[in-house]
Amino acid sequence: xxxxxxxxxxxxxxxxxxxxxxxxxxxxxDEESRLLFSSASIWEVAIKSARQRSGFDVDVARLRRGLLExxxxxxxxxxxxxxxxxxxxxxxxxxxxxxxxxxxxxEDATLLTGDAAVAAYDGPIELVRSRR
Numbered sequence: 001x002x003x004x005x006x007x008x009x010x011x012x013x014x015x016x017x018x019x020x021x022x023x024x025x026x027x028x029x030d031e032e033s034r035l036l037f038s039s040a041s042i043w044e045v046a047i048k049s050a051r052q053r054s055g056f057d058v059d060v061a062r063l064r065r066g067l068l069e070x071x072x073x074x075x076x077x078x079x080x081x082x083x084x085x086x087x088x089x090x091x092x093x094x095x096x097x098x099x100x101x102x103x104x105x106x107e108d109a110t111l112l113t114g115d116a117a118v119a120a121y122d123g124p125i126e127l128v129r130s131r132r
Contacts, residue, residue, distance in 0.1 A: 002034045002109040003027055004075065006100055007041040009114055009128070011055065014063055021128040024112060035072045038103055042074075044096040080106050092117045101125070 005013070005028070012020040013028055027033050042064050048056035068074065077099060084102035085095075092098060097118045104111035110124040119127035 001032070002036065002107070004036045004038060004100060004104045004107065004109040004111045005041075005072075006111060006113040006115065006118065007044050007096065008055075009112060010037055010041055010063070010067065011045070011058065014058070014066055021114060023126075023128040024114070027112060036075045036107070036109055037067050037072050038075045038100055039077055040096050040099045040103070075103055075107065075109075077103070078106075088121060091120045 005024075009020065009024050009028075011017070013024070028035065042060060045056055045058060045063060046060045049058060049060055064074070081099055081102045084105055085098045088098055088101060092115075097113075097115065100111055100113075101118065101121050101123060103109070104125065105123050108124070110126050111118070112126050112128060113119055114128055116127060119125050
């Protein structure tokens with residue numbers, strides 16, 4: 001199965017956070033899973049890290065390199081993805097999350113997220129609950 005992993009889950013997996021849900025860990029460790037990360041997630045981390053947002057205090061270049069070294073494939077943002085965002089209902093205002101939903105739809109991937117607002121979209125999305 002093809003999985004597009006959302007930004008928070010990527011961060012939690014990269015730092016070994018206890019907040020990473022068990023189901024997400026299973027998927028990420030399953031050798032049959034094809035794992036994708038979006039260039040939008042890297043962009044989001046870069047922006048929020050520069051603004052010193054809590055939870056985003058990582059070296060974004062190192063994060064990207066680590067994902068690639070651990071078998072993830074990077075998914076670039078295309079015009080097709082951008083067009084799909086226009087047809088999404090306004091359930092969630094965050095443009096980073098909206099592009100992830102659009103990418104999952106366009107790429108026939110399942111978006112793995114811990115965000116219930118993102119999971120409210122119709123489409124290939126699996127919600128996993130985080131440990132807090």
